[in-house]
Amino acid sequence: MTPAHTIVQAEESTVARTAIPVQLADTTGAELTFSAVDASAAPNGNSFLYDGGPAVVLIKNADTASHTMTVPIPLLVDGQTVTSRTVTIPAGKTYRWRPSPVYRQQDGNVYLNFDAATSMTVAVVDL
DSSP states (O other): OOOSSOEEEOOOOOOOOEEOOEEEOOTTOOOOOOEEOOTTTTTSOEEEEOOSSSEEEEEEEOSSSOEEEEEOOOEEETTEEOOOEEEEEOTTOEEEEOOOGGGOOTTSEEEEEESOOTTEEEEEEEO
8 A cells, every 4th residue: 555645756857057065164264155146047057965964055135136046845745746945035135044855856966046146146054
């Protein structure tokens, strides 16, 4: 008998993505470096390697308009696609988002899709 809720890895389309370097938090301190959102690949195109441990994604919006980051969840539950996580970053604000293992794609990355790249930068810190 099949369980009522089956979770399987969903298929993700192949899109060339720009990798965001994962920075390590350490006890001596270090400057945080933000990477520009890849304008040539928007609304897709950014990713970071994720081992499933504690991390934080910092998204800085220096634009005069709000922008949305969408994070696809590569799972199917009972044959249904799980809705992607969306984070709206208001104009002039810096937001933080914490990934979890459900966002990890088959290639070991978390995919970050942005509605626009104008004045958007992102940093990933492994805690």
